[in-house]
Amino acid sequence: MTREEKSIAIEDLTAKLAEANIVYIADTSGLDADTTSNLRRACFKAGIKLEVVKNTLLEKAMEASDKEFGDLPSTLKGNSSIFISDVANAPAKIMKEFRKKSDKPYFKGAFINNEIYIGDNLLDSLAALKSKEEVIGEIIGLLQSPAQRIISALLNNAEQKGEAAE
Incomplete structure (x- = not known):
């Protein structure tokens, strides 16, 4: 990826973060193609935008954003996907549903209406919102x-x- 492409990707991510009040970060690595396809389909039906992102680009987009993401960038290790939604509990419910079959997607953290939630142990609480x-x-x-x-x-x-x- 060239420097110019990275710059464009950061601008794109920054714009997405600026528009969103609800952003979940999860690790979706290790899901087979069929499960990944089903996850994307479930997200689409629920009005959730799912995108696999590069950690460094997402971190720079968070820094460039007007919003305060607190310690959320510290969760950006390994594979990361972002779930952008209009409904606070929708991504958590979908993750919880998919985790009935495996331990993925692994919830890293979320930015929900200017509040930061970090840790997989919070997934059940967020799904219950x-x-x-x-x-x-x-x-x-x-x-x-x-x-x-x-x-x-x-x-x-x-x-x-x-x-x-x-």
């Missing part, structure tokens, strides 16, 4: 429940009065 849509749905459900009970009580009361009038 609720997405924004799930939290909003729960809140709407909680808000609707009392209103539905009041409406139901009023309707029952009106029906009972109607029966008594007859």
Whole structure:
């Protein structure tokens, strides 16, 4: 790779990092072709961009970015792939699903809404996070429940009065 190609790759990665609020880093080496293809397909279906990256280029892109990646560059050893998503728990769920069959992909770390998570032991916790849509749905459900009970009580009361009038 020439110096110019490296520069272009760093600029490209920096732009991707600037747009993303959720970036996972994992080691996907050792996966056979079929599993890798299935992983890419699962990521595509979930709206996750998966890309194998060179550690030094990603590290330089992190340094060039306006975002603070903390100790995340220290995880860039061995093979690295980045998962870029709009949903905080989506990459963790996919990794967890694929790890039912093997120990890969190995979770290295994540940048989620300006928070840094490092270590494979956090994968289960990240997969258990609720997405924004799930939290909003729960809140709407909680808000609707009392209103539905009041409406139901009023309707029952009106029906009972109607029966008594007859």
